[in-house]
Amino acid sequence: MFAPVRSLDPLRLVHGTRSDRYDCPDVATLDRHINHLRRRIARLGGQVPDVAEACRADIDRLLDHRSWLTLPMAVDRPVGDGVDTVGVQRPRPAAWSTLRTSAA
Numbered sequence: 001m002f003a004p005v006r007s008l009d010p011l012r013l014v015h016g017t018r019s020d021r022y023d024c025p026d027v028a029t030l031d032r033h034i035n036h037l038r039r040r041i042a043r044l045g046g047q048v049p050d051v052a053e054a055c056r057a058d059i060d061r062l063l064d065h066r067s068w069l070t071l072p073m074a075v076d077r078p079v080g081d082g083v084d085t086v087g088v089q090r091p092r093p094a095a096w097s098t099l100r101t102s103a104a
Contacts, residue, residue: 014065016058024062027069034062 014022014033024030037055044052 014058014061016061017054020058022058022062024065024069027066030062030066030069034059034066037062 012023012025014024014030016022022030022033024033037059041052041055044055046052
């Protein structure tokens with residue numbers, strides 16, 4: 001019998017260079033995967049260059065995913081509250097008249 005398969009969000013998975021898959025729901029888990037691969041490279045000590053190179057490639061993929069996980073998130077806000085959907089505050093309509101008079 002096979003163990004039941006967990007359905008994982010495809011955005012959480014990082015596919016390695018071989019058939020390795022890394023589940024990365026958060027930055028802490030991702031950092032543990034990177035540390036595990038670094039220890040594996042250190043244990044190999046240059047004896048198996050193909051495996052060490054595959055580990056380095058997997059670390060690169062994990063670091064790419066880490067940069068994606070740490071991107072600032074845009075905040076969706078209701079339209080018409082004076083703030084657009086990416087979280088940058090625009091001047092309110094009342095402020096436009098003061099901007100026009102100060103520029104003149």
